[in-house]
Amino acid sequence: MLDQSKALPLRPGVGYKPQHFAAILADAGAVEWLEVHAENYMGAGGRPLAQLRHLAERFAISLHGVGLSIGGEAALDEAHLARLKALCDWLEPACFSEHLAWSSHDGHYLNDLLPLPYTEATLARVCDHIDRVQEVLRRQMLLENPSSYLGFAETSLSEVAFLRAVVQRTGCGLLLDVNNVYVSAVNQGFEAAAYxxxxxxxxxxxxxxxxxxxxxxxxxAVLLIDSHAAAIADPVWQLFAQVVAQAGPRPVLIEWDADVPDWAVLQAEAARAGAVMAAS
Structure with missing residues (x-):
């Protein structure tokens, strides 16, 4: 059985950055949980792990992976997966997630999250990889929808149909990135609300x-870039309100990874997300 005993609060969280450590402890505001990138905490000891342990005593933690290459053609990197398991066993996060993307090929790691064609062959490969992750971790993982800039001629399934099939075959959950939906919709010319x-x-x-x-x-033509380096745009807030109206509150993360602002700015974005959920 997969461990689904823990859950994130149905409230706002923020992607943790070490420069905010003292400010978070002094005044978390509306923030009730934090998310960290797994690959930043796979070392042995040191200040990063000590600070993370301290935060985990106060906040629920979501662990977000960027290096498993779930969509890659090769088998998963078992050494990387073992490091991930050790981190999960130590941290006991409320949630673990990864991207629907590939980032390695022929033994080489590419520092990017690259897109996939949505075909039956890709579906089988992604499901096999998710099954292996969940088998090793003994916990359910969430799969994140990507931001995209182009489509593949060989694609035979819509992204939503592909994700639905993955959930049905593996029992995994989904991480819905609303900004990714908007970026992909503008770049590829479909309706984000219909998606x-x-x-x-x-x-x-x-x-x-x-x-x-x-x-x-x-x-x-306009090309949107998923930068994680700016405030959330008004159309994305509108789509988030649509999701909450359809599905009710969910744990929602403010994701800001480059040109990171002061903690007060992230607090304000989290408070706005909380207000949208409260108004639903």
Whole structure:
């Protein structure tokens, strides 16, 4: 049986950055849980792990992976998976999540989360990898929808149909990144609201809200970049309100990973997310 005994609070959380350690302990505000990237805490001892242990005594912790390469063609890196298990056993997080993406090939790690074609072959491979992760960790994982900038000619399933099939086959949950939905919708020309109306919201165990940047493609069309380096845009807040209206409150994370502002700014974004949930 997979461990699903812990749960994140149905309240706002924030992606933890070490420069905010003292401010969080002094005044967490509306923030009731924190998320950390697993790969930043796979070392042995030191200040990062000591601070994380201290925070885990006060806050629920969500562990977010960026290096498993769930969509990669090769088998999972068993050494990486063993390090992840050791971290989960030590931290006992309320939640573990990873991306629907690939980031390694032929023994080389690429510092990016790269897209996949949605085909039956990809579906089988992703499900096999998720089964292995859940078998080793003995806990349910959440799979995050990606931000995308292009589509694959060989794609035969919609992203929502693909994610729904993964949930049905593996028993995993989903992490719904609302900013990723908006970025993909603008870049690929589909309706974000329709995507969310069809999304299997019952499987969502966590929501991410983040910022994006704007550029232009070679034809001078708007191209949105999932930067995690800005405030959450108004259209993303509107889509989040749609999700809450459809599915009720979920644990929601403010994700800000570059050009990180002062803690007070993140507090305010978390308070706004809490207000949206309270108004539903």
């Amino acid at each position: 969310l109306a069809d999304f299997p919201l019952a499987a969502v165990g966590e929501i991410h809200l983040g910022g994006h940047g704007q550029d232009q493609d070679d034809q001078s």
